[in-house]
Amino acid sequence: MDPREGGGMTTSLAFLGVFGDGIDFLVRERQGRGGGNVGGLQQTGELLWGHIKLSIAAMLAACAVALPVGVVLGHTGRGGFVAVSVANIGRAVPSIALIFVFFAWFGAGFFNVMLALALLAIPPILTNTYVGMREVDRELVDAGRGMGMSAWRLVRSVELPLALPLVLAGVRVSAVNVVATATIAPLAGFADTLGDPIINAGVYGDEGRVGAAMLVALVAITTELLFAAAQRAVTPEGVKLSRGGSRQRSHFTNRRVPTTP
Amino acid sequence: MIAVLAQADGFFRDRSGSSCVENNGVCPGWIADHLDRYVDPFLQHVWLVVASVTLGLLIAFPLAVLAYRRRWLIAPIANVTGILYTIPSVAAFFLLLPITGRGPLTAIIALTAYTLLILFRNVLEGLDAVPEEARDAGRGMGLTERQLLWRVELPLALPAIMAGLRIATTTTVGLAALAFFAGAGGLGEPLEADKAFKSNVLVAGGLCVLLATFLDVVILLAQRWMTPWTRARAAA
Numbered sequence: 001m002d003p004r005e006g007g008g009m010t011t012s013l014a015f016l017g018v019f020g021d022g023i024d025f026l027v028r029e030r031q032g033r034g035g036g037n038v039g040g041l042q043q044t045g046e047l048l049w050g051h052i053k054l055s056i057a058a059m060l061a062a063c064a065v066a067l068p069v070g071v072v073l074g075h076t077g078r079g080g081f082v083a084v085s086v087a088n089i090g091r092a093v094p095s096i097a098l099i100f101v102f103f104a105w106f107g108a109g110f111f112n113v114m115l116a117l118a119l120l121a122i123p124p125i126l127t128n129t130y131v132g133m134r135e136v137d138r139e140l141v142d143a144g145r146g147m148g149m150s151a152w153r154l155v156r157s158v159e160l161p162l163a164l165p166l167v168l169a170g171v172r173v174s175a176v177n178v179v180a181t182a183t184i185a186p187l188a189g190f191a192d193t194l195g196d197p198i199i200n201a202g203v204y205g206d207e208g209r210v211g212a213a214m215l216v217a218l219v220a221i222t223t224e225l226l227f228a229a230a231q232r233a234v235t236p237e238g239v240k241l242s243r244g245g246s247r248q249r250s251h252f253t254n255r256r257v258p259t260t261p
Numbered sequence: 262m263i264a265v266l267a268q269a270d271g272f273f274r275d276r277s278g279s280s281c282v283e284n285n286g287v288c289p290g291w292i293a294d295h296l297d298r299y300v301d302p303f304l305q306h307v308w309l310v311v312a313s314v315t316l317g318l319l320i321a322f323p324l325a326v327l328a329y330r331r332r333w334l335i336a337p338i339a340n341v342t343g344i345l346y347t348i349p350s351v352a353a354f355f356l357l358l359p360i361t362g363r364g365p366l367t368a369i370i371a372l373t374a375y376t377l378l379i380l381f382r383n384v385l386e387g388l389d390a391v392p393e394e395a396r397d398a399g400r401g402m403g404l405t406e407r408q409l410l411w412r413v414e415l416p417l418a419l420p421a422i423m424a425g426l427r428i429a430t431t432t433t434v435g436l437a438a439l440a441f442f443a444g445a446g447g448l449g450e451p452l453e454a455d456k457a458f459k460s461n462v463l464v465a466g467g468l469c470v471l472l473a474t475f476l477d478v479v480i481l482l483a484q485r486w487m488t489p490w491t492r493a494r495a496a497a
Contacts, residue, residue, distance in 0.1 A: 018359040092474055092477070093466070097438060
């Protein structure tokens with residue numbers, strides 16, 4: 001039984017102590033319970049890099065599938081029901097169940113975990129891309145058509161730039177979710193993520209568990225902030241103005257994932 | 262009896278000698294015989310979800326009404342709930358453990374925190390979307406601000422509020438599958454205990470999806486029942 005969890009946790013000083021120990025673990029190497037050395041900047045860096053590598057690979061795979069499909073469905077206006085219900089179905093499947101489905105059927109390792117994460121990331125991107133494309137003012141699309149734009153040109157110069165903020169909102173939701181879920185990758189046989197000290201506290205100790213949990217939270221928040229900034233950067237000035245003028249609720253329109261009524 | 266459930270791979274499967282079970286396959290026979298082992302985790306799961314979403318609504322709803330009246334509160338509340346929403350639940354469980362200890366309390370706190378942004382946003386959007394004419398009509402009839410809220414604004418905001426409740430509920434069903442990390446049981450516990458066994462993954466994961474779908478439909482029906490005027494409008 002973990003001595004930390006039993007008593008002595010009631011004073012605020014001790015409470016700070018646990019989190020202080022966690023930070024200490026991240027920067028200073030020490031002897032782990034299993035005998036080998038754990039913690040320290042080098043190991044933290046390796047786990048962090050593994051975590052980021054896995055998340056980026058999964059996001060690239062998800063974007064490679066979801067963006068083209070969303071753009072085509074959005075441009076043609078077909079398959080709207082599918083595009084929107086994908087988000088609802090995606091929400092109902094627990095991320096950990098999806099990871100274990102891939103583990104049970106295809107085995108352990110980086111590639112299978114990555115595929116499971118990618119599958120997890122597809123629905124918000126696909127749905128937001130579709131909705132973003134559909135929400136483009138029809139008059140603008142007609143104007144483009146009237147100017148003799150080809151379908152490809154219309155997508156590239158009119159629809160996609162206007163849909164981009166919503167597309168990125170979907171990417172942002174997925175990226176944060178993927179970063180969060182990469183934490184449980186060690187359960188499916190890919191140990192090089194920040195989830196390893198969290199799951200294998202027997203090896204890393206409780207300081208490792210708390211330290212890694214803090215770092216995972218930090219990575220997720222950083223991801224969220226980065227994408228929020230990117231989203232602001234790609235929002236065309238005109239769209240920003242019209243939103244600021246007519247709506248007071250711009251806090252939320254940025255991160256919405258639509259649902260079926 | 263159920264407390265020892267899922268503590269070891271060996272316990273979870275009886276060594277019946279069935280080749281399907283030994284090959285980690287999908288075995289209808291095994292599933293039919295062992296469904297009872299999922300009953301308690303399932304009920305724990307339901308409890309975690311219902312408690313967290315209810316608590317979330319009890320917190321988010323007054324916050325949204327307050328922010329609706331005092332607009333300057335929107336940004337700080339949205340930012341704080343946004344950060345809570347962003348923190349991965351596994352990390353949240355282990356950051357709470359030193360404070361609240363292992364058990365359902367830790368899981369429910371983390372899951373509740375996760376629902377706040379969704380519920381706050383939807384309640385506020387629902388209230389904001391109430392037509393000004395409806396408000397004026399209410400005021401003209403001599404309603405006080407409080408009566409206006411409960412008799413005019415809230416009923417009209419219900420569809421948006423219920424939509425938020427549906428999103429929050431299905432999301433929480435998924436996250437509650439991680440609650441076993443906090444020692445709070447749920448379907449994640451049997452799921453993780455024998456994750457190489459396809460039958461087990463299928464049943465535990467499938468029950469999560471079923472639960473999410475079921476709760477979603479229940480809330481949708483409740484919404485239809487509570488807002489009969491939307492049906493009348495659709496029919497007209």
